[in-house]
Amino acid sequence: MKPKMLKRKINGIPYYLWNPYAPMGVFTQLLGFGPTVTVRGEGNEVINPRGKRYFNGYSGMWSFALGFGREEIIDAINRQMHELPSGSLWGLSHPRAIELAAKLIELTGGSYGRVYLGANGSEVVEGAIKISRQYHRLSPDPVDHGRYKILSLKGSYHGYGYGASTAMWLPEIEENYGPMLPGMVNVDPPYCYRCQFGCEKIQYPGCGLACVQAVEQVILRESPDTMAAFLLDPIPGDLGVIVPPDEYYQKVGEICRKYGLLLIDDEVTTGFGRAGKLFLSEEWNPKPDILLLGKIITGGYLPLSALLATDQVFERFLGNGGILYFGSTHSGHPLSCAAALAAIDIMLREGLPKNAAIMGKRIKEGLTHLKDHHPIIGDVRGKGLMLNVELVKDRGTKEPISENMKTLFSLDMICRGLLASMNGIYLFPPLNIDTVTADWMVDVIDKTLVNHSLAQLLRILRIGKELALSRLMS
Numbered sequence: 131m132k133p134k135m136l137k138r139k140i141n142g143i144p145y146y147l148w149n150p151y152a153p154m155g156v157f158t159q160l161l162g163f164g165p166t167v168t169v170r171g172e173g174n175e176v177i178n179p180r181g182k183r184y185f186n187g188y189s190g191m192w193s194f195a196l197g198f199g200r201e202e203i204i205d206a207i208n209r210q211m212h213e214l215p216s217g218s219l220w221g222l223s224h225p226r227a228i229e230l231a232a233k234l235i236e237l238t239g240g241s242y243g244r245v246y247l248g249a250n251g252s253e254v255v256e257g258a259i260k261i262s263r264q265y266h267r268l269s270p271d272p273v274d275h276g277r278y279k280i281l282s283l284k285g286s287y288h289g290y291g292y293g294a295s296t297a298m299w300l301p302e303i304e305e306n307y308g309p310m311l312p313g314m315v316n317v318d319p320p321y322c323y324r325c326q327f328g329c330e331k332i333q334y335p336g337c338g339l340a341c342v343q344a345v346e347q348v349i350l351r352e353s354p355d356t357m358a359a360f361l362l363d364p365i366p367g368d369l370g371v372i373v374p375p376d377e378y379y380q381k382v383g384e385i386c387r388k389y390g391l392l393l394i395d396d397e398v399t400t401g402f403g404r405a406g407k408l409f410l411s412e413e414w415n416p417k418p419d420i421l422l423l424g425k426i427i428t429g430g431y432l433p434l435s436a437l438l439a440t441d442q443v444f445e446r447f448l449g450n451g452g453i454l455y456f457g458s459t460h461s462g463h464p465l466s467c468a469a470a471l472a473a474i475d476i477m478l479r480e481g482l483p484k485n486a487a488i489m490g491k492r493i494k495e496g497l498t499h500l501k502d503h504h505p506i507i508g509d510v511r512g513k514g515l516m517l518n519v520e521l522v523k524d525r526g527t528k529e530p531i532s533e534n535m536k537t538l539f540s541l542d543m544i545c546r547g548l549l550a551s552m553n554g555i556y557l558f559p560p561l562n563i564d565t566v567t568a569d570w571m572v573d574v575i576d577k578t579l580v581n582h583s584l585a586q587l588l589r590i591l592r593i594g595k596e597l598a599l600s601r602l603m604s
Contacts, residue, residue: 140167141179150290162600164544171198174560174567176549180599185559187550187571192367192399192516192558194430196476203431203472210468219247219462226467233474234423234436237408241417243441246454247434247462251398251424252289254437255361257456258394258420259293261439262359264454265392268446274390277358281348281391283319287368288361288396297361315357317348319366320374323509323520324528334375341374342381349389359392359420360385364410367399371511371518371556383416392443398424398435399516403477403561406487406514419443426561429473434466482561486514489568493517493557496572504579506531515563519555519575538589539578545592548574 138145138161149157160166165184170177174197176186189195196203210226217224231245248254259280266277280297288294295303296310304310318326320341322333327340349357360382366372386393395418400410404426411418420443424435447454460466477483490512497510497519508522521536523529536554543550548571550557555575559567 138162160541160597160600162602163541163596164600165549166600173197173199174563180602184544184547184549185567185571187548187557187559189558189560190430191425192404193425195402195404195426195561196429196473196482197560197562200429200431200473200476202476203429203469206468206472207431207465210465214464217464218459220457224464224467226464226471227462230436230462230467230470233471234438237474238421238438239412241440242421242438244439244444246437246439247467248424248437249435249458249460249463249466250289250433251396251422251435252291252294253458253461254398254422254424254435255288255294255297255396256291257437257454258359258361258396258422259297260456261420261437261443261454262392262394264452265443265446266358268449268451273355276356277390278313279315279352279357280313280359280361281315281317281345281352281357282361283363283366283369284316285319285369286363286366286396288363289398313358315348315352317344319369319372320378321369321372322374323511335377339375339377339381342378342385345382346385346389349385349391354389354391357389357391359394361394361396362418363396363399365400365405365513365516367516367518367556367558370520370554371513371516373511373513379411379414380416383414383418387416392419394418394420394422396422398422400514402426402474403483403486404514404516404558406483406490408477408483410513426477427473428466428469429476431473432463432466432469433460434463434470477561480562483514485563486561489559489563489565490514490517492565493568493572496569497575500572500576500579504576504581506579506581512557515557515559515561517557521554521579538593541593541596542578542589543574545596546574546578550575 138158145161165176165178167179168176169179174186175183177183214224219227227247234245235242246257263278266274282297284299286298288297292311296314299316327344329337329340383393395411397410401423419440421438427436428434494510494512494517501507505525506521507519508525508528509520511518521531523531540551
């Protein structure tokens with residue numbers, strides 16, 4: 131017998147929303163808990179209908195990175211609303227899109243020659259897959275016309291589109307939506323803490339970068355003349371903020387050059403300072419052929435994404451058959467472009483990528499110190515202001531804690547005023563945090579992870595109290 135849906139009302143209004151990526155049976159029961167319903171934002175805090183404030187340590191799906199109330203962005207959107215509130219890039223253009231494309235070329239040091247503007251990260255991932263295949267079909271060498279396979283890291287998140295979903299290689303995706311997009315190939319990620327290549331006890335650099343060798347082995351197994359591109363999530367956040375050795379990027383780039391694959395750098399999450407640099411790939415050699423950006427590009431105020439391609443890639447599309455059959459109604463929307471120009475100005479003026487690097491280092495060091503008195507902490511990882519604390523039952527076996535325990539810790543952090551995630555401890559705070567906030571987050575996590583019998587009882591009582599208060603909204 132199927133479970134019945136709990137009927138809820140929020141401020142007297144029946145709740146009919148179907149939320150993405152949410153187990154609706156559980157989510158509906160938690161509706162109103164903490165900031166699950168948010169009515170206002172101020173600075174780096176979100177506020178629920180009862181007036182309680184929560185620090186936005188998750189940055190609204192990792193994108194709202196400059197804080198609420200940024201008048202420069204709000205004013206730019208308002209001006210654009212009066213000037214040109216809507217505009218298409220389908221055979222047309224508008225000033226803000228032209229200005230933004232020029233700004234992105236400037237910020238990337240001339241490494242790229244053209245910019246496609248989209249509406250969200252998934253859109254540019256799908257675009258990159260199509261461009262990679264079409265690029266090889268347009269090659270003057272007929273041998274390249276058979277290149278269609280896209281390599282990606284198993285478990286890395288690239289979006290909701292069919293190509294992006296296939297690239298993640300998650301069992302639950304294939305079980306529910308298969309058959310998936312043909313021509314997608316995967317390789318295990320450079321997950322040093324849980325190395326899939328038998329190197330857990332050796333660790334880098336003694337491992338000889340077996341994860342890089344695996345990339346080459348997959349290309350050879352599939353046959354290089356069938357491989358179109360390597361779609362790389364440089365720091366797989368959804369997988370647990372997996373930070374590979376810096377040498378990894380150079381080596382896989384060289385392998386792509388050796389076998390004729392395009393290197394697609396998906397920096398929708400890491401770009402614009404999140405990982406402590408304006409772009410994680412700014413010092414890579416060789417450079418990616420395609421760079422994907424999104425999330426923070428507008429400060430999170432409006433949806434927008436960008437795909438940057440090298441001149442070499444773009445120029446192949448100038449002859450017959452070179453039309454890009456791709457795009458959406460609101461790709462490069464004028465309001466979003468105006469917001470992005472203002473947001474980028476703030477990021478540069480306030481030095482937020484550098485601040486992310488400094489604050490991220492401070493938080494990571496603080497979390498690492500917590501390992502001394504919290505055996506439940508297996509690993510602390512991160513770069514810039516994208517951090518993860520991996521929790522385990524036993525450090526020796528590395529057996530993960532249960533999903534129920536992850537949820538309890540997440541709910542307890544919310545009760546203490548920190549919105550981090552609902553599935554373990556992921557920290558993606560705004561880029562403008564200071565040392566006081568950084569230390570406070572570490573302190574909250576320290577208190578949350580106390581796990582003796584009395585602490586467990588008090589945790590249940592805190593969560594129960596918040597649940598009871600949430601019911602008052604119905």
